[in-house]
Every structure is written in C-alpha cells, then in structure tokens.
Amino acid sequence: MTITLPNPTSRQQSTCCTPTETTIPRxxxxxxxxxxxxxxxxxxxxQLLQxxxxxxxxxACICDLTEPLGVTQPTVSHHMKLLAESGFVTREQQGKWAHYTIRPEALNDIGQRLASLSHPCS
Amino acid sequence: MTITLPNPTSRQQSTCCTPTETTIPRxxxxxxxxxxxxxxxxxxxxQLLQxxxxxxxxxACICDLTEPLGVTQPTVSHHMKLLAESGFVTREQQGKWAHYTIRPEALNDIGQRLASLSHPCS
Incomplete structure (x- = not known):
C-alpha cells in the first residue's frame, strides 16, 4: 500500500521525492x-542484551544473568522472552537452564531501518 | 558506575571480555x-519521521503532515512533540505553523548504539 503525500501547501514544490506521491512506510x-x-x-x-x-x-545461561543486574530469575525470564519473540536472541533449553544467544544481525537490521527513515527517497 | 559480571557458573571461563569484570551499559x-x-x-x-x-x-510544515496519515493536527502535534523531546526533529515556529526538521544524526546514533550492544568488548 502506498500513501499519497498531497502537494505541499506552505512552501515550494521541489521535493527530494516525487512531489505529489511519496512512499512512506507501509x-x-x-x-x-x-x-x-x-x-x-x-x-x-x-543491559541483558549486552x-x-x-x-x-x-x-549465556539464564543462571548467569540474574546477579549482575540484581533482578530475579522470573523477571529475567520475562524480559528474555520478549527479546526472543522479537528476534534479538535465540533460546535453547539445556537441562534445567535456558541458554540465550545474541543475534547481532537483528540489532543491525533495526539500526539500518532507523537510518533509512531519514532517507526515504534513496 | 560499573556493574561487575561474576564468574560464569555454567560453562568455561573464557569470555570475549575480562572474565570476571564486564562493563555493561550504565x-x-x-x-x-x-x-x-x-x-x-x-x-x-x-511514519511521521519519514x-x-x-x-x-x-x-515540513505541520500543516502538511496531517492528511497523508489521516490523523488530526492535535495528534500530530503530540507525536511531533515527543519526537522533538528525544532529539529526532527540531521545531521552528513560523507564523501560524510549526515546522519540523529531521535530524538524521540522531537516528544514526541510535542505530550505532544498538549495533554496539552486541559488541560490548569492542
């Protein structure tokens, strides 16, 4: 879906994109x-990610993530679940403990998407 | 303030940082x-940023930001205020209308800080 940007009303018509139609994020x-x-x-x-x-x-094992931040294991589990759901870590159960692995590519992807917001015409 | 990472308990001692002391985000x-x-x-x-x-x-003039997204001007003003407070846009009043300018460096900075989360030892 493309959202149409109407003609500017308050300034000159020159834009970096097509003046009357700009693709903004779907x-x-x-x-x-x-x-x-x-x-x-x-x-x-x-802090948990780093x-x-x-x-x-x-x-890292979840057993190593509680003490440094001074939070309980249920709290860490909750936060790590949200991070896993958004793809920033993967989770693997090993016996009693869950182990988490960072996904740098997911963080880099967010960074690139944020940078591209300011260059919508490139 | 530096938070100390204790010795890992579930695996080998080799780490990418100093084993017993890791600076995590303050x-x-x-x-x-x-x-x-x-x-x-x-x-x-x-969407407003882009x-x-x-x-x-x-x-952009705020008068050009309402129609493309189908939201009211008070709603746009609210969102733009939050974006300005966090440094993603600057605001300038020109007569009746507020004008906003994107700050790409602020978006790039966030991207770099996110990428660096996954490389805490570099």
Whole structure:
C-alpha cells in the first residue's frame, strides 16, 4: 500500500521525492518496526542484551544473568522472552537452564531501518 | 558506575571480555537509550519521521503532515512533540505553523548504539 503525500501547501514544490506521491512506510511495516523497538525500549532489557553478548560466543545461561543486574530469575525470564519473540536472541533449553544467544544481525537490521527513515527517497 | 559480571557458573571461563569484570551499559545510559527507543516505538511516529524526511531539506510544515496519515493536527502535534523531546526533529515556529526538521544524526546514533550492544568488548 502506498500513501499519497498531497502537494505541499506552505512552501515550494521541489521535493527530494516525487512531489505529489511519496512512499512512506507501509502501516504493517511501521507496526512491525515499532513492535521491535518497543521490545528494546526498556533499560533492563538493553543491559541483558549486552550481558548476553559479553559471554563467550554471545551465548549465556539464564543462571548467569540474574546477579549482575540484581533482578530475579522470573523477571529475567520475562524480559528474555520478549527479546526472543522479537528476534534479538535465540533460546535453547539445556537441562534445567535456558541458554540465550545474541543475534547481532537483528540489532543491525533495526539500526539500518532507523537510518533509512531519514532517507526515504534513496 | 560499573556493574561487575561474576564468574560464569555454567560453562568455561573464557569470555570475549575480562572474565570476571564486564562493563555493561550504565543504568543512566540504558535509561536514556530506552527513553529514545520508546519515542520511536510507535507506528504513527515512524511514519511521521519519514514523511518529514521526504520533504525538501527534510523540513515540513505541520500543516502538511496531517492528511497523508489521516490523523488530526492535535495528534500530530503530540507525536511531533515527543519526537522533538528525544532529539529526532527540531521545531521552528513560523507564523501560524510549526515546522519540523529531521535530524538524521540522531537516528544514526541510535542505530550505532544498538549495533554496539552486541559488541560490548569492542
């Protein structure tokens, strides 16, 4: 779906895109990006991501994630579940413990999508 | 403030950082990044950002932002205020209308900070 940008009313007609029709993010794409950004918009989750990334191979046992941040394991589990649902980590159960692996490509993808917001015509 | 990562208990001691002490994001920095991400985590705000960026010089009158997204001017004003508070746009009043200018460097900064989360030792 393409949303049409009407002729500007307050200034000259020259634009970086086609003056009368600019493709802005599709609602579904914007919703998806917003959902992923929301999953990141929590200080504890940001710290957990970096903590996982600091472990060997970017992989950490949940048993090693509670103490550094001073939060309970159920709290960590909740945050890690949200991060996994948005694709920022993968989860693997090993016996008693869940292990999480960082997905740098998911974080890089968000960064690129944010940078491209300011260059809609490129 | 530095948070100390204790010795891992479930696996080998080799890590990409110093085994017993890893600097993870400072709480204040994580809160700031989380706050900016939250400002972006709304589909309408993401669309507004790209709409502003698509205008000449990345600058748009608020009067040109309501119709393309089918939202009211108070709604646009609310969203643009949040985006301005987080530094993603600047605001300039010209007579009756507010004009907003995109700040690509702010979006790029967020992207770089997200990418660096997965490389805490670099």
């Amino acid at each position: 609602p579904a794409e914007s919703r998806d990006l917003a959902r992923r950004l929301k999953a990141l918009s929590d200080p504890t989750r940001l 903590l996982v990334a600091a472990h060997p191979g970017g992989r | 709480p204040a920095e994580s809160r700031d990044l989380a706050r900016r991400l939250k400002a972006l985590s709304d589909p309408t705000r993401l 709409l502003v960026a698509a205008h000449p010089g990345g600058r």
